[in-house]
Amino acid sequence: MFAELFRKTLRDQRWALLGWACGLAFISLFLLYFYPFISRASEVLKVLDSLPPFIKNLVGKNNFMATPEGFLNLQPFSILAPLLFIVIAIGKGGDATAGEEERGTLDLLLSQPLPRWRLVLAKFAADAAALLFLALAFWGSMAFGTWLFGVAVDWLRLAQVIFSLLLLGLTFLSMSLAIGCLSGKRKLSLGVSGGFALVTYLINAYAPMIEGLRSYRIFSPFYYYNGRAVLINGLDPNHALVLAGLTVVLFAAAIFFFSRRNLSS
Amino acid sequence: MKNIVIRTVRLSKNYGSRVGIADVSLEVYAGEVLGYLGPNGAGKTTTIRILLDLIRADAGKAEIFGLDVRKRSLEIRRRVGFLPGELNLYEDLTCDSLLRFFAGLRGNIDWSYVEDLAARLGCQLSQPIASLSLGNKRKLGLIQAFMHRPDLLILDEPTSGLDPLVRHEFFHLVAEAKAAGQTIFFSSHNLPEVARICDRVAIIRSGRLAALEDVADLKTRSLRSVEIRFGEDFDARAFAAVAGLEITAQDRRSLKGRMKGEMDPLLKVAARFSINDFSSQEPGLDDVFLAYYGENGNVC
Numbered sequence: 234m235f236a237e238l239f240r241k242t243l244r245d246q247r248w249a250l251l252g253w254a255c256g257l258a259f260i261s262l263f264l265l266y267f268y269p270f271i272s273r274a275s276e277v278l279k280v281l282d283s284l285p286p287f288i289k290n291l292v293g294k295n296n297f298m299a300t301p302e303g304f305l306n307l308q309p310f311s312i313l314a315p316l317l318f319i320v321i322a323i324g325k326g327g328d329a330t331a332g333e334e335e336r337g338t339l340d341l342l343l344s345q346p347l348p349r350w351r352l353v354l355a356k357f358a359a360d361a362a363a364l365l366f367l368a369l370a371f372w373g374s375m376a377f378g379t380w381l382f383g384v385a386v387d388w389l390r391l392a393q394v395i396f397s398l399l400l401l402g403l404t405f406l407s408m409s410l411a412i413g414c415l416s417g418k419r420k421l422s423l424g425v426s427g428g429f430a431l432v433t434y435l436i437n438a439y440a441p442m443i444e445g446l447r448s449y450r451i452f453s454p455f456y457y458y459n460g461r462a463v464l465i466n467g468l469d470p471n472h473a474l475v476l477a478g479l480t481v482v483l484f485a486a487a488i489f490f491f492s493r494r495n496l497s498s
Numbered sequence: 499m500k501n502i503v504i505r506t507v508r509l510s511k512n513y514g515s516r517v518g519i520a521d522v523s524l525e526v527y528a529g530e531v532l533g534y535l536g537p538n539g540a541g542k543t544t545t546i547r548i549l550l551d552l553i554r555a556d557a558g559k560a561e562i563f564g565l566d567v568r569k570r571s572l573e574i575r576r577r578v579g580f581l582p583g584e585l586n587l588y589e590d591l592t593c594d595s596l597l598r599f600f601a602g603l604r605g606n607i608d609w610s611y612v613e614d615l616a617a618r619l620g621c622q623l624s625q626p627i628a629s630l631s632l633g634n635k636r637k638l639g640l641i642q643a644f645m646h647r648p649d650l651l652i653l654d655e656p657t658s659g660l661d662p663l664v665r666h667e668f669f670h671l672v673a674e675a676k677a678a679g680q681t682i683f684f685s686s687h688n689l690p691e692v693a694r695i696c697d698r699v700a701i702i703r704s705g706r707l708a709a710l711e712d713v714a715d716l717k718t719r720s721l722r723s724v725e726i727r728f729g730e731d732f733d734a735r736a737f738a739a740v741a742g743l744e745i746t747a748q749d750r751r752s753l754k755g756r757m758k759g760e761m762d763p764l765l766k767v768a769a770r771f772s773i774n775d776f777s778s779q780e781p782g783l784d785d786v787f788l789a790y791y792g793e794n795g796n797v798c
Contacts, residue, residue, distance in 0.1 A: 339588075339589065343550070343551075344550050344578070344582075347603055495554055496553060498543065498552070498583060
């Protein structure tokens with residue numbers, strides 16, 4: 234029963250997953266191909282390093298071009314990768330139950346001997362597996378790119394930052410799932426989760442520069458994702474636990490909401 | 499004592515200020531076909547969705563197989579086949595893959611029975627669902643409702659969109675299910691089909707149960723239209739004393755009217771004269787329906 238729904242959820246998105254995986258591979262190879270040219274372009278580095286800290290904090294870290302880790306920490310791991318993973322995760326979470334409800338397929342599905350909590354679990358598990366697949370594809374293509382273009386990056390560190398990226402994706406997946414389970418409205422789920430992602434991203438980016446905001450950084454999932462530059466400093470287990478904990482709490486909330494609600498026809 | 503399969507006690511559900519259903523109490527017995535009759539918006543689908551635990555009642559109690567529909571929903575759904583009134587299917591699947599998906603969720607499905615149902619209803623399993631007409635989608639919905647031979651079938655407007663031949667086959671399926679001891683609870687606003695296949699009918703109006711009676715009793719109480727053509731001049735005064743007859747038109751050699759109840763008194767009086775032709779229209783439930791709803795039938 235669980236396996237059927239898990240399989241169907243994954244099968245429904247197989248082509249989209251393949252497309253995303255190819256996109257992530259392209260980004261990885263593209264950035265790694267260009268890194269050697271950029272690292273040799275001293276004029277560019279000077280310009281970039283002369284940017285005000287305000288801008289550098291917004292897009293990455295200080296000294297971000299001096300090493301491959303610094304470069305990759307800026308791009309793709311500061312903006313592009315989390316943006317893609319969050320877009321994918323929010324889309325999946327919002328569609329999991331609220332999408333079925335809006336398309337009117339939920340009545341027939343739930344007339345089968347399937348407990349509501351198991352439906353939520355199967356959908357979440359399948360979407361989490363899809364994110365895991367993308368994370369593995371991303372790591373594989375990054376590792377391959379570093380080997381292919383001779384960019385010296387520790388593959389374990391690469392795995393750590395992508396693992397953190399996966400946890401960030403799972404956090405937003407469970408958030409949009411919970412809002413969809415509460416409201417039954419896919420667009421509301423996408424809007425609220427997307428808005429939360431934008432606001433918390435900006436808090437994480439601006440907070441270090443603004444005295445009054447600095448302490449608020451801990452409220453941003455992005456701080457726990459890569460606030461300490463995982464590729465350079467390694468994964469902080471406490472930060473990973475915060476994201477995992479958020480995921481568990483939001484997933485539990487999703488089951489709680491969905492089990493108690495009148496479903497719209 | 500009859501086994502009760504569905505039992506609701508003062509079941510109520512509101513949608514904001516609008517009444518969905520109010521104080522609906524009914525019992526459906528094992529092995530019977532009960533028609534749940536009412537116009538659109540009367541509360542049929544609301545009742546069904548509460549029974550399947552898709553929505554929760556505000557007040558009252560509902561049980562299926564003696565189990566609370568809220569607390570024991572999973573056990574109930576194992577033994578129920580359901581066809582929603584508004585049927586939405588996964589458009590990216592074929593008929594075959596959809597049925598196999600539901601079969602996988604249920605387990606222990608006899609696939610040869612699925613193929614038999616598909617053949618009888620004229621459903622080609624290899625077709626993509628996206629290419630199906632509304633009627634063909636309904637056939638698929640019926641197959642998934644019947645395929646696990648459930649103890650109870652809850653069918654919301656099952657004949658909607660079906661062509662006459664398939665509808666005929668559906669009536670056969672219902673009769674077979676009934677003969678096999680299955681219970682069928684189906685909603686409809688189509689009076690003749692309810693009269694044709696149901697043992698009892700529950701009539702719902704504006705969310706409230708207006709009647710719950712045997713179809714045979716309702717037919718007896720309904721008005722038949724009668725027309726007699728005599729072979730000679732007849733004395734209309736002889737018919738004035740026939741209980742239940744209301745004469746609507748007459749001339750020297752014919753009489754038209756509406757007859758309520760048994761036909762015997764009318765036939766006995768008519769037999770005093772030479773009769774060329776006698777016709778009596780089989781009573782439908784329309785008259786009863788109108789009696790409960792009034793002439794504008796859409797009250798809800």
